[in-house]
Amino acid sequence: MAKEKTTYTCTECGGTSPRWLGKCPHCEAWNTLIESVVEQGAGGRNNRFASLAKTNAVTALADIEASEVERTPTAIDELDRVLGGGIVEGGVVLIGGDPGIGKSTLLLQALDGLQRAGIPTLYVTGEESGAQVALRSRRLGLDNSRVNVLAEIQLEKILATIASTQPAVAVIDSIQTVYSDQLSSAPGSVAQVRECAAHLTRAAKAGGTSIILVGHVTKEGALAGPRVLEHMVDTVLYFEGDTHSSFRLVRAVKNRFGAVNEIGVFAMTEKGLKGVANPSAIFLSQHSEPVPGSCVLVTLEGTRPMLVEIQALVDSGGPSPRRLSVGLDRDRLAMLLAVLHRHAGVACMDQDVFVNAVGGVRINEPAADLAVMLAITSSLRGKPLPRGFIAFGEVGLAGEVRPAPRGQERLREAAKLGFSVAVVPKANAPKKGSREIEGLTIHAVERIEEAMEVVRSLH
Helix, strand or coil: CCCCCEEEEECCCCCEECCCCCECCCCCCECCEEEEECCCCCCHHHHHHHCCCCCCCCCCHHHCCCCCCCEECCCCHHHHHHHCCCEECCCEEEEECCCCCCHHHHHHHHHHHHHHCCCCEEEEECCCCHHHHHHHHHHCCCCCCCCEEEECCEHHHHHHHHHHHCCCEEEEECHHHCECCCCCCCCCCHHHHHHHHHHHHHHHHHHCCEEEEEECECCCCCECCCCHHHHHCCEEEEEECCCCCCEEEEEEEEECCCCCCCEEEEEEECCEEEECCCHHHCCCCCCCCCCCCEEEEEEEECCEEEEEEEEEEEEECCCCCCEEEECCCHHHHHHHHHHHHHHHCCCCCCEEEEEEEHHHCCCCCHHHHHHHHHHHHHHHHCCCCCCCEEECCEECCCCEEECCCCHHHHHHHHHHCCCCEEEEEHHHCCCCCCCCCCCCEEEEECEHHHHHHHHHHHC
């Protein structure tokens, strides 16, 4: 029997190498080459993809009719928000998250809502039997659900079922379990995931069926399989949150039909995932009196302004003081402490500094800088910030406070929730002659020293 030829495929870019290397020669990523069997067959992979391609006439951009894509609401408002308003016909969505975080639960609820609205759906399960899916639906209170279920992992049978039943929305749970007879490698391998996803994407675009792929994640939290999988699809959603907490965040990291970094907030209940209408309440601690080291930030997640409490604890440290942050970038924290010392005269060289974003949310935007620095100063001096106080703004290395995008929306959201005092960059303050924000006293600052002086004057 002839020995099978093997090759090494990069999980990041899909490039191949005849032998294992520590660094991919194509994208230069480290430790991404995994062994796979070379597929035998006439024409190879390129021949298979040739049948997928269609030749279209060249058209000038101005001659192409531009129309808004139609969306189908899922009856779950928070999911619709993340998707950009609903499911797009022929769109392909990839959703990933830790095991047990609620991916299958959310999608089963969404399909049931679509089915009850008269939209044909199909749930393809490769990890569970039909009886297990039915048991979950009854546990979620989805009585008399008419969602069609197919327990199958062979790609050709799945495509045949989609072609015969023609559902408007189909869920593949999960893409790592699907395999094609054209390939000899095992399900979940780079070649199988890439080829199966390509065929399902082509079926969605050709037939108009919206397909939602469930993807496994690695221990580092990234989607398992080749990185090209994320490039094939139209939308990539990630589940965030601790499985021990009742709250879940669904974030759009890619969306061709909506805003990127849009989030939906859900609460896990006995009847499944329920949307949270006012997520700011989750990320704010309930203090009867203001406490030192606490500052409320108005952050922007996609198109949604959201209030998050930043907590800081400054404590005497040893010869090697620690700087730890949860929900914020640790390197940026070290930079802010240096700016605080150099330009505001607040020294934490011999202190341990711990910073936390309440509720498990991750804040990536630099507009959190000002709130973090005020929370650290408040903890160091043991003086709480005033009741109803908020702050936002990016702080540069020269000590300047830079504006944050869509500042007026942030201020209006804070005023709506009853906050009364705001320290913001000067460029984000309402212009003269414009409508004032009722109930909110706004202090505009240009430098970090001015912000510290404003806070001292408020005590």
